[in-house]
Amino acid sequence: MPKDFLQGAHDRYDVIVIGSGLAGLTAANTLARAGRSVLLLEQHYKLGGMATWFRRPGGHIFDISLHGFPVGMVKSCRRYWTSEIADSIVQLKNIRFDNPMFSLTTTFNREDFTRLLVERFQVAADAVRSFFDTARGMNFYDDQRMTTGELFERSFPGREDVIRLLMEPITYANGSTLEDPAISYGIVFSNFMSKGVFTFQGGTDHLIKLMHADLLKSGVDVRIRADVERIIIRGGRVWGVRVNGREIAAGSVVSNANLKSTIFKLVGEERFDPSFRDEARSVRLNNSSCQVYMALKPGDELDENLGDLLFSSTAPLFRTEALLSRDVTSRTYSFYYPRTRPGSDRCMIVSSTNARYEDWAGLSRDDYEASKQDLVETTLDAASKYVPNIRERVDHAEASTPLTFHHYTKHLDGASFGTKFEGLAVSRALPEQVSGLFHAGSVGIIMSGWLGAMNYGVIVANDVDNWLLKSAAAPVAPCAEVS
Amino acid sequence: MTSGEIKEVVLDILEGIAPDEDLSGIVDDVPLREQLELDSMDFLDIVMELRKRYRVQIPEDDYVELATMQSTVDYLAPLMKDLQKV
Numbered sequence A: 001m002p003k004d005f006l007q008g009a010h011d012r013y014d015v016i017v018i019g020s021g022l023a024g025l026t027a028a029n030t031l032a033r034a035g036r037s038v039l040l041l042e043q044h045y046k047l048g049g050m051a052t053w054f055r056r057p058g059g060h061i062f063d064i065s066l067h068g069f070p071v072g073m074v075k076s077c078r079r080y081w082t083s084e085i086a087d088s089i090v091q092l093k094n095i096r097f098d099n100p101m102f103s104l105t106t107t108f109n110r111e112d113f114t115r116l117l118v119e120r121f122q123v124a125a126d127a128v129r130s131f132f133d134t135a136r137g138m139n140f141y142d143d144q145r146m147t148t149g150e151l152f153e154r155s156f157p158g159r160e161d162v163i164r165l166l167m168e169p170i171t172y173a174n175g176s177t178l179e180d181p182a183i184s185y186g187i188v189f190s191n192f193m194s195k196g197v198f199t200f201q202g203g204t205d206h207l208i209k210l211m212h213a214d215l216l217k218s219g220v221d222v223r224i225r226a227d228v229e230r231i232i233i234r235g236g237r238v239w240g241v242r243v244n245g246r247e248i249a250a251g252s253v254v255s256n257a258n259l260k261s262t263i264f265k266l267v268g269e270e271r272f273d274p275s276f277r278d279e280a281r282s283v284r285l286n287n288s289s290c291q292v293y294m295a296l297k298p299g300d301e302l303d304e305n306l307g308d309l310l311f312s313s314t315a316p317l318f319r320t321e322a323l324l325s326r327d328v329t330s331r332t333y334s335f336y337y338p339r340t341r342p343g344s345d346r347c348m349i350v351s352s353t354n355a356r357y358e359d360w361a362g363l364s365r366d367d368y369e370a371s372k373q374d375l376v377e378t379t380l381d382a383a384s385k386y387v388p389n390i391r392e393r394v395d396h397a398e399a400s401t402p403l404t405f406h407h408y409t410k411h412l413d414g415a416s417f418g419t420k421f422e423g424l425a426v427s428r429a430l431p432e433q434v435s436g437l438f439h440a441g442s443v444g445i446i447m448s449g450w451l452g453a454m455n456y457g458v459i460v461a462n463d464v465d466n467w468l469l470k471s472a473a474a475p476v477a478p479c480a481e482v483s
Numbered sequence B: 001m002t003s004g005e006i007k008e009v010v011l012d013i014l015e016g017i018a019p020d021e022d023l024s025g026i027v028d029d030v031p032l033r034e035q036l037e038l039d040s041m042d043f044l045d046i047v048m049e050l051r052k053r054y055r056v057q058i059p060e061d062d063y064v065e066l067a068t069m070q071s072t073v074d075y076l077a078p079l080m081k082d083l084q085k086v
Helices: A020-032 A071-080 A083-087 A112-122 A125-136 A146-154 A159-172 A182-195 A203-218 A259-268 A274-279 A319-326 A367-382 A404-409 A422-435 A451-475 B003-017 B042-055 B059-068 B067-082
Strands: A012-018 A037-042 A053-056 A060-063 A089-092 A096-098 A105-108 A197-198 A220-221 A228-234 A235-244 A246-255 A288-296 A307-311 A328-336 A349-353 A396-399 A435-438
Touching: A020 A037, A020 A071, A020 A146, A020 A203, A020 A228, A020 A246, A037 A053, A037 B042, A053 A203, A060 A203, A060 A288, A060 A319, A060 A349, A071 A083, A071 A089, A083 A396, A089 A319, A096 A159, A096 A246, A105 A112, A112 A159, A125 A146, A125 A349, A146 A159, A146 A182, A159 A182, A159 A307, A159 A349, A182 A367, A182 A451, A197 A203, A203 A319, A228 A259, A228 A328, A235 B003, A246 A451, A259 A274, A259 A422, A274 A422, A274 A451, A288 A367, A288 A404, A319 A349, A328 A367, A349 A367, A349 A396, A404 A422, A435 A451, A451 B042, B003 B042, B003 B067, B042 B059, B042 B067, B059 B067
Parallel strands: A012 A037, A012 A246, A037 A220, A096 A307, A246 A435
Antiparallel strands: A053 A060, A089 A197, A096 A105, A228 A235, A235 A246, A288 A349, A288 A396, A307 A328, A328 A349
16 A cells, blocks of 8 residues: 555644745745744655755755745745754855856846946946846836846847847746846846845755754645645635645635646636636746756865856847747756765866757657757767866766646746746735735746745735634534535 | 834744845835845735734735835734734
8 A cells, every 4th residue: 555645633723835936935935934834735755846956876966946045035935944054054155157248257246236237347337236226126016018038128128238248147947037027137236236145055955954943843744746736715715725635625725836736737727707717817938947967086186266156158149038948058067075065075167058848848859868968978078168078077967848847836837947037927916816815936037036936925924823823713604515 | 003013013924924134234214125134025925914814814915015124014003003012
């Protein structure tokens, strides 16, 4: 008989959280700390969602999405997790760019970017100051009509090199493009520019281990390999979930699954108003990614001058379309030194490129494997520009594709940055459609990435706690059980 | 709770939220954001902490009432007048 991953689980909780991405984890912890009984359900065998890692023979550990986040993570980790987690956050000081327009190294904060823009790119100091102030003053509820491309054209007309410097890293951070609303760029850019780029020392595996321990301390009932088949609605409000064939009740359900999966697969479109259904259907997913993971032989150290993050491109100009093309010209390298995992003697390189699910989904088994191998080979060739003799030095190399992301996260189309901006309004409106049902996850770029997802988890936890308090005060009208 | 006690409660919550800030010189009628490094997540934390400690509910539309110490105390006074300080 298969193992029962729900053994000992209660029949009812105050809150069930579906999915253990950073938003789900943080919502669960916040609600448990507020005194709610919480059941956290994860379909995979590991917690973390996209905040994940994998091991390979020879003692190699690869991080998937530990590329750098804004300094705000320190405060959020201290407040919603533990000081041990917050104290493990360290700055990545060498951020590099290498493309046909410029090659440079920066600490990636406002001070250094101002210096670069004025001295090296010869932009007027006033224009730089005005741009930074505009970006910093943006709020998520501001006017969305201006696009990022228009913001750049207004601030730095005709300066494709400046646009590339300002835009390329953010495109990699959250999948946003020149065609998206300017606020989606400005808020994320300003978050990074306040102090620079930071990472978690110890690796993703260590972070998730610490979070798991804190969830247990907060009293969260944590279950892995618990695949939610359905969110159950009865009498017009959320009743609970069906998971691994068992029904469990809850006062409220928070879905950290992909927004569209939540609406169309876990609930079912018949439960929503036609206008909401249409709005949800028109939410665009962000693109997916390809990654190539390369581990150097034990003891072989990368030159620290390579930097921590390298935005490299051979494309003459910055174009969104070129970033998504299977004809890869742009790669972002994360270089991991032994200091990433103190005590380790390993150096890792992870190359990331944005990619489209449909470019990979239609391939035959053989073509798919061949394409993956080709991705590894072309990436090794490209990386040899920076890492001499890389082929002799690499102990292990493999690739992931949009299909890999889909397989492990169940995200529609393997989306690696959630949804486009319009997803935020749909996510926020979900409780108006089904009483007691909430969504927290990567939507609308601002609420994406490690910091955005974590903070959105807190925002939604606040809504849920408030709602539970209100619904406990209001008498519940008896209603027929309609499943 | 009196207005004075409510102010003590808010200061205590702020101390947890901004442990590195000196709260002794806060001016009551100047926006808190101009005196302390607070962002929107910090204001959300004030709301969550008030609910956790005193079950006080503050709807999202009313968050603007928390702009200054004076407006915060004025807003909370009718909601907390029958509560005991813990």
